[in-house]
Structure formats: C-alpha cells, structure tokens
Amino acid sequence: MEVRELICISCPMGCPLTVTMDGDSLTVTGNTCPRGEDYAKKEVLSPTRIVTSSVRVNGGTIARVSVKTKTDIPKGKIFDVMKEIRAARVDAPVAMGDVVIADCAGTGVEVIATKSVARA
Amino acid sequence: MRHHDIVIVGGGPAGLAAAVAARKAGISDILILERDNVLGGILNQCIHNGFGLHTFKEELTGPEYAARYIAQVEEEKIPYRLNTIVVDITRSREVTYINREEGLVTIRAGAVILAMGCRERPRGALNTPGYRPAGIYSAGTAQRLMNIEGYLVGKEAVILGSGDIGLIMARRMTLEGAKVKVVAEIMPYSGGLKRNIVQCLDDYGIPLKLSHTVVDIHGKERLTGVTIAEVDENKNPIPGTEEYYSCDTLLLSVGLIPENELSKSAGISLNRVTSGPNVNDRLETEAEGIYACGNVLHVHDLVDFVSQEAALAGENAAEYVKNAASDGENVIPLVAADGVRYTVPQFLEMDGMRDSVTVRFRVADVYRDRYISVYYDDQLISRKKKKVLAPGEMEQVVLSKKSLAEYPRTERITIRTEVE
Numbered sequence: 001m002e003v004r005e006l007i008c009i010s011c012p013m014g015c016p017l018t019v020t021m022d023g024d025s026l027t028v029t030g031n032t033c034p035r036g037e038d039y040a041k042k043e044v045l046s047p048t049r050i051v052t053s054s055v056r057v058n059g060g061t062i063a064r065v066s067v068k069t070k071t072d073i074p075k076g077k078i079f080d081v082m083k084e085i086r087a088a089r090v091d092a093p094v095a096m097g098d099v100v101i102a103d104c105a106g107t108g109v110e111v112i113a114t115k116s117v118a119r120a
Numbered sequence: 121m122r123h124h125d126i127v128i129v130g131g132g133p134a135g136l137a138a139a140v141a142a143r144k145a146g147i148s149d150i151l152i153l154e155r156d157n158v159l160g161g162i163l164n165q166c167i168h169n170g171f172g173l174h175t176f177k178e179e180l181t182g183p184e185y186a187a188r189y190i191a192q193v194e195e196e197k198i199p200y201r202l203n204t205i206v207v208d209i210t211r212s213r214e215v216t217y218i219n220r221e222e223g224l225v226t227i228r229a230g231a232v233i234l235a236m237g238c239r240e241r242p243r244g245a246l247n248t249p250g251y252r253p254a255g256i257y258s259a260g261t262a263q264r265l266m267n268i269e270g271y272l273v274g275k276e277a278v279i280l281g282s283g284d285i286g287l288i289m290a291r292r293m294t295l296e297g298a299k300v301k302v303v304a305e306i307m308p309y310s311g312g313l314k315r316n317i318v319q320c321l322d323d324y325g326i327p328l329k330l331s332h333t334v335v336d337i338h339g340k341e342r343l344t345g346v347t348i349a350e351v352d353e354n355k356n357p358i359p360g361t362e363e364y365y366s367c368d369t370l371l372l373s374v375g376l377i378p379e380n381e382l383s384k385s386a387g388i389s390l391n392r393v394t395s396g397p398n399v400n401d402r403l404e405t406e407a408e409g410i411y412a413c414g415n416v417l418h419v420h421d422l423v424d425f426v427s428q429e430a431a432l433a434g435e436n437a438a439e440y441v442k443n444a445a446s447d448g449e450n451v452i453p454l455v456a457a458d459g460v461r462y463t464v465p466q467f468l469e470m471d472g473m474r475d476s477v478t479v480r481f482r483v484a485d486v487y488r489d490r491y492i493s494v495y496y497d498d499q500l501i502s503r504k505k506k507k508v509l510a511p512g513e514m515e516q517v518v519l520s521k522k523s524l525a526e527y528p529r530t531e532r533i534t535i536r537t538e539v540e
Contacts, residue, residue: 007314011173012422014314016507049319052168052181053295054267063270066167066183075323082295096187114167115183 006043010035019044048072052114053085055100060092060117067100070110080105092119122227125149125441126434127215129206129382130235132161133423134414134430136189138233141434143196147441151227152193152200153217159193159200160186161237163423165264168288170315174424185423209234209386211407231409231437234383234397235430238415240285241375250337253344259285259373263292272296274369278346279303280334282310282317284421284512286373291320293369300324301365304332304348306355309486311375311512313421334370335362343368376419386410393462394418400451401468401477402436403429411437418464418480421514425480452524452533459484459537460492461511468533473521479535480516483509487537492517495534496527509537 001022008015008031017030017040028040042048050072054064073081081104088101094117101111125147128135131154139152158164163171166182173179176188193200204219209232216226240258255274257265262273263285275298279286282305290300303321308331310317321328329348335357336347350361378396380388388397388405396417397405404411413433414426450470454463463481486509493503494517501523509515517535524530 007318009315009319011179012170012313012315014318014513016314049323050169050179051295053292054167054270056270062268064268066181066267068167068169068181078295086296096184114181115164115187 004044006040008036008039010039047075049075049078051078051081051085053082055085055088055090055111055113057094057117058089058091059119060094061120062117065090065094065100065117066114067111068114069104069107070112073104073107073109077105077107081107081111085111092117121214122225123149123230124151124227125230126151126233126437127213127227127229127231128152128233128235129209129215130154130161130237130414130416131156131159131200131202132235132237132414133163133186133189133426134237134416134433135161135233135235136186136193137427137430138235138411138413138434138437139198139200140189140192140196141431142233142438143198143434145435145438147438149230150198152198153204153206153215154200154202155205157202159190159202162260165260165267166288167267168292171423174422175427182423189427206382209382209410211387211410213407213409229409230441231411233430233433233437234380234405234410234412234416235414235433236379236382236416238376238378238419240372241377243372246280246372246374248334248337251340253337253339253342255339255343255368256337256370256372259283259289259371262289262369262371266292266296272298273371274298274367276301276367277369277371278334278348278365278367279371279373280346281305281372281374282312282328282330283373283375284312284316286371287312287316287320289371289373290326291324294324294326298369300326301367302326302348303328304334305330306333306351307331309510309512311373313512314510333357337370338364343370346370376415378416378419380416383412383416391418391462391466393456394464396464398466399464401465401473402439403433403465404436404440409437409440411440418462421512425514428478429480452530454479455532455534456481457534457536459487459490459509460535463535468519468524470524473524475521477519477521478516479519480514481535482511482514483537484511486510489539491538491540493536493538494519495536496524496530497532497534499527501527503538 163182163186171185349357413430
C-alpha cells in the first residue's frame with residue numbers, strides 16, 4: 001500500500017488530498033468536490049496540465065494573443081507543446097475560441113485563442 | 121452639471137460585475153469610467169487558467185473570464201468610457217474625470233462605486249541596497265510585457281516574494297525558455313495559493329526558499345546578480361548565509377496595495393490593515409452613497425469572490441439610488457481578534473441587513489487545526505474547524521440575520537481563531 005499527499009490544483013481552494021493506492025484500487029480523501037477525486041487519480045496515474053501561453057499576432061492592436069490547450073495534455077508534453085506555440089504566428093483579426101494550432105505536438109489537442117485581437 | 125444614477129470608477133472585474141448587478145436591479149443610468157483602452161482590467165494580462173470555477177462552473181483564463189462580463193455589459197448596453205481617468209471624487213459624489221474627447225468634466229452621481237483595484241508594492245518600498253540597473257520589474261509589469269506586449273523580460277531570473285503573480289510568472293518565464301533560479305520569500309510561509317506552488321514551482325523544479333530575502337543587488341547598467349540570505353525571526357539577514365545568484369532579471373512579487381488615492385480625496389478613512397475603506401455590510405464606505413468592492417476594498421486571491429462582492433455593491437448602490445436610504449441605526453462593529461487580522465465588512469447595520477452577510481478575512485500566521493469562531497459579545501455562536509489556515513488564503517464566515525435577531529442586544533461581533 002502506498003500513500004501520497006497532494007494539493008488539488010483543480011481550483012484555487014487547494015484542498016489537501018490523500019491518495020491511498022492498494023494494488024489496483026485508489027481511494028481519495030480530503031477532496032471537497034468530485035473534481036478533487038478526478039484530479040488525484042489522474043495525478044498519480046498519468047498527470048496532465050492545461051498549458052496557457054501567448055502567440056505573436058501580425059497586424060493586431062496588441063502584439064500577442066493569449067492561447068490555451070483546449071483540454072489538458074500529458075505533463076511530459078508541456079515543453080513539446082510550448083515549442084510549437086512559440087513558433088506559431090497568427091494574423092489579426094483573431095476571435096476568442098479560434099483554433100491557432102490544430103493538433104499540438106501530436107497530443108491531438110487544439111490550441112485555441114483565449115481573447116480576441118482586432119486588426120490595428 | 122451632468123447627473124448619472126450610478127458612476128463606477130474602474131472597468132475591471134469589480135466594476136463590470138457591479139455594473140451588471142446594478143442594471144439587473146433596475147438602474148438604467150449607469151456610467152463606467154476606465155483608464156485603460158479596453159475593459160477587463162488586470163484579467164487581460166492574466167492569461168493562465170483557473171478563473172471562474174465558482175462563478176461559471178468551468179475553468180477559464182483571465183481574458184475569457186473578463187469577456188463573459190464584458191459581453192453582459194455590452195448586452196445590457198451599459199455605457200462606459202475608455203481612456204478616461206478619474207482625478208477627483210468628493211464626499212458629495214461629484215466625480216471629475218479627464219479624457220481626450222471631453223477634456224475635464226465634473227459629473228454628479230446618485231451613487232459611486234469604487235472599483236479601482238490595486239497596484240504592486242514597488243522596489244522603493246523594500247529598502248534593498250544596490251544601484252538601479254535595468255532588469256528589475258514588479259511581477260505584474262513583467263506579466264504585461266510578456267503576455268500583451270510580447271517581450272521576454274530576461275533569460276535568467278530570480279523572484280523575490282511568493283505572491284501569486286510571482287509564482288505564475290515563474291512558470292510563465294520557464295515556459296518561454298528562461299531559467300528561473302529561485303523564489304525567495306522573507307516570511308516562513310508562502311504568500312501565494314498552495315495550488316500555485318504545486319503547478320508553478322514544483323512542476324518545474326523551481327526551489328522556494330522560505331525565510332530568505334535579497335540583501336544585495338549587483339550590476340550598474342543591467343542587473344548581473346543578486347545576493348540572497350536567510351533571515352532570522354525578526355527578518356534580519358543572518359550573517360554567513362549569503363548566497364550569490366547570477367541573473368539578468370529580478371521580479372518582485374511582494375504584495376499588492378489597494379489604490380485608494382481617490383477614496384482619500386473624498387475624505388474616506390482607510391483601514392490600517394486592508395488599506396481599503398471601512399465599509400458596512402452593504403459595502404458602503406463611511407461616505408453616504410459611495411460603495412467599494414474588489415481589490416480596492418481588500419486584496420482578493422480569487423476573481424470569483426471579487427465578482428460576488430462587486431455584484432453585492434452594485435445591488436446595494438441600486439437600492440440606495442431608488443430609496444435614498446439614510447444611514448442605518450443599530451450599528452454593530454465586527455471585531456477581528458486572536459489571529460484574525462481584519463474583517464470586511466468592518467461593521468453591520470442591523471436595520472438594512474440582508475438575510476445573510478458574508479464576512480471575509482485573513483489570518484495573521486499559518487495555523488493548523490484551529491477553529492474559526494464567531495462570538496456575539498461573549499456568546500459563542502458558531503465555530504468551524506480548519507485543518508490549515510494561512511495568510512495567503514482568504515477565509516469567510518456567513519452571519520445570518522435570523523441568528524442575530526435572537527441576540528438583540530449584541531454590541532459587537534467577534535471573529536477569532538481558537539485552538540480548542
């Protein structure tokens with residue numbers, strides 16, 4: 001039996017979680033909502049993160065448009081995803097929700113704009 | 121003089137939520153004054169996720185969260201002026217602002233909502249020795265430069281202070297290819313949220329040195345390094361613990377200060393602990409008809425709570441405009457004691473009190489296994505056990521009118537932490 005103490009990062013509450021691993025069974029305590037249990041299970045089995053960053057905009061009112069991975073991606077892929085995000089360029093106008101990268105670093109996850117940038 | 125029913129100073133998360141709530145409460149004549157060229161305030165540069173879980177039940181980035189409220193303001197056709205800075209507010213609710221189109225204008229407001237937010241504590245407030253080389257930024261300034269203007273502020277960074285913006289920037293710089301060598305925090309605990317320690321520092325192996333501070337800044341034209349030392353319980357550097365870190369960038373994440381110059385010009389007294397106005401349970405300052413909400417009132421950790429608080433201020437301001445309610449009688453002060461540093465609101469006005477009032481506060485130190493207790497005079501009314509309490513995490517209790525009605529002669533309400 002293995003016990004791991006985690007801090008839930010699903011929301012800013014930051015609940016202290018305890019995961020008890022006994023063979024194939026996982027029990028989570030300390031969570032105050034179902035997200036905590038999901039997070040704890042994922043975190044010990046295959047941790048994931050949403051990556052947020054920004055991408056250069058050509059001809060926009062501001063120089064960068066903020067972006068995020070539409071869903072969480074494997075933690076080990078963060079820097080591969082960032083490499084593609086850093087190389088990406090978009091032309092203004094950009095609308096919130098626009099797909100900036102279709103399948104980022106082979107994760108199958110889209111990178112989408114999280115704000116709108118008008119043409120300058 | 122032009123008149124508006126409600127004038128809101130600031131178009132960030134607090135101002136937007138207050139405006140929407142006031143409109144929904146039936147006030148059509150509202151004006152938002154915003155000094156930036158866009159609405160949304162600081163959320164525009166907070167491109168990380170984690171916003172909105174309480175309000176929208178989903179995880180949004182800062183710009184997405186702002187967009188939800190901006191859409192409501194647009195939908196409700198609430199007027200706002202951008203690139204407009206308020207220069208003076210009087211106690212009789214005359215608001216003077218400047219912009220390019222109108223010049224200097226003074227208007228009269230039925231009610232004023234203060235929603236100016238906060239600003240960062242600067243290097244000048246820290247008494248760090250050394251020259252003033254390029255490469256020293258407040259964390260929020262670096263955040264703006266990176267996320268909106270598109271500059272990588274440096275390649276090797278040290279961060280002083282473990283406030284949330286500093287932690288977020290540690291991750292942000294790392295993702296953009298910079299090396300963040302260490303985060304030094306003078307206190308024996310972090311000032312940021314636990315989740316940010318996990319996902320911004322631990323995820324990337326960035327060390328957090330508690331009870332450490334910057335004792336020297338090296339470099340004349342550009343920063344070349346900093347010296348960090350451990351501090352004793354009186355926050356004095358311990359000789360012999362100095363360590364040199366070469367770096368081209370130092371970020372300061374050493375606290376936020378509510379921006380209350382306008383409140384002061386209106387003659388509103390400020391609370392010594394929060395640096396925000398003292399308010400009653402309707403979030404009205406001691407100046408009648410002037411309300412405060414969001415980070416200008418006290419610095420929050422979560423925008424969701426800012427929105428809640430601001431909506432309450434908006435509703436109450438609307439109520440005031442409609443009924444011109446006079447100052448409430450039967451005022452009960454809220455007292456922060458035994459590890460509770462302050463409360464917002466600072467007093468209750470029983471006559472106009474809603475069925476329940478949320479009281480928010482911070483504790484003075486990190487405590488384990490303590491109760492948060494509410495007393496009416498010497499009578500214990502409720503207590504709740506908390507595994508961990510920390511100054512970096514805002515706490516709250518809810519007071520109910522019903523329960524207070526059972527103790528009609530209550531002279532003060534005390535909120536304290538208790539070991540047993």
